[in-house]
Amino acid sequence: MTHTRPRLLTATATVGLAVLLLSGCAGTAAQAPTAIVGTDAPTSAPPEASDPTPADPSATPEDVTCDSLIDPDVLTDLQAQGWTAKETPFAAGGVTLSQGLVCTWANYTQPSGSILIFGWAPLTADQSTKMQSGLEGQGWIRKKDGSSLYITEDPAQAPTVDPSGYGMTYEFGDGWVTVGDLKQNLLLIRRPGA
Numbered sequence: 236m237t238h239t240r241p242r243l244l245t246a247t248a249t250v251g252l253a254v255l256l257l258s259g260c261a262g263t264a265a266q267a268p269t270a271i272v273g274t275d276a277p278t279s280a281p282p283e284a285s286d287p288t289p290a291d292p293s294a295t296p297e298d299v300t301c302d303s304l305i306d307p308d309v310l311t312d313l314q315a316q317g318w319t320a321k322e323t324p325f326a327a328g329g330v331t332l333s334q335g336l337v338c339t340w341a342n343y344t345q346p347s348g349s350i351l352i353f354g355w356a357p358l359t360a361d362q363s364t365k366m367q368s369g370l371e372g373q374g375w376i377r378k379k380d381g382s383s384l385y386i387t388e389d390p391a392q393a394p395t396v397d398p399s400g401y402g403m404t405y406e407f408g409d410g411w412v413t414v415g416d417l418k419q420n421l422l423l424i425r426r427p428g429a
C-alpha cells in the first residue's frame with residue numbers, strides 16, 4: 236500500500252506553507268498568522284538545517300497523537316488557522332506498522348487542497364528493510380545524507396518539492412521511521428523516546 240495525498244497544491248503554495256511553518260523550530264516567538272496563495276499558513280523564517288525539533292524523551296509509542304507529534308509552536312499556528320488532523324495507520328512500501336501514525340493536517344471545514352503530512356512509527360530492522368525495498372520498487376529514490384537515510388519520491392513525479400528538491404520523504408533511523416509531505420518538514424516532527 237502506498238501513501239498517497241491530494242495533488243491539488245501548487246508548488247509555490249506548498250513550498251511557501253512548509254517554509255513558513257518551519258518557523259516553530261527556529262526558537263523565535265511566533266508571528267501572527269497571515270495568508271499565502273491558497274493557504275492560511277503562519278509566516279516566519281525557516282530554521283537552520285541543524286536545528287531539528289527536539290524529541291519528546293518521555294513519550295512512548297502509545298502516547299503519540301497528531302498534536303504531540305509536531306513542534307508545539309507549529310501546532311498552535313495550525314490550530315489558530317482552524318486546521319485539524321486526520322490520523323491514519325503508518326503504511327508504506329507494502330508494510331503496515333501496528334504502532335505509529337500518519338497525520339494529515341488541513342482546514343477540513345474550508346477545504347482548499349492545502350495539506351501537511353507528518354508521521355512517525357517504531358519498526359523492526361526487518362520491517363525497515365521491507366518498507367525501503369517496497370518504496371524503491373514503486374520508484375521512490377534512496378538518498379543518504381550523512382548518517383540519515385531518506386527514501387523520497389522522484390522529484391520529476393512530485394507535485395511539490397522543498398527548496399532542496401525533495402517531495403514527500405521517509406527518514407529511516409535505528410528502530411523508527413518518519414514521513415513528511417516535504418523533506419524539510421521532517422524537522423518539525425518530535426520523535427518519542429529519542
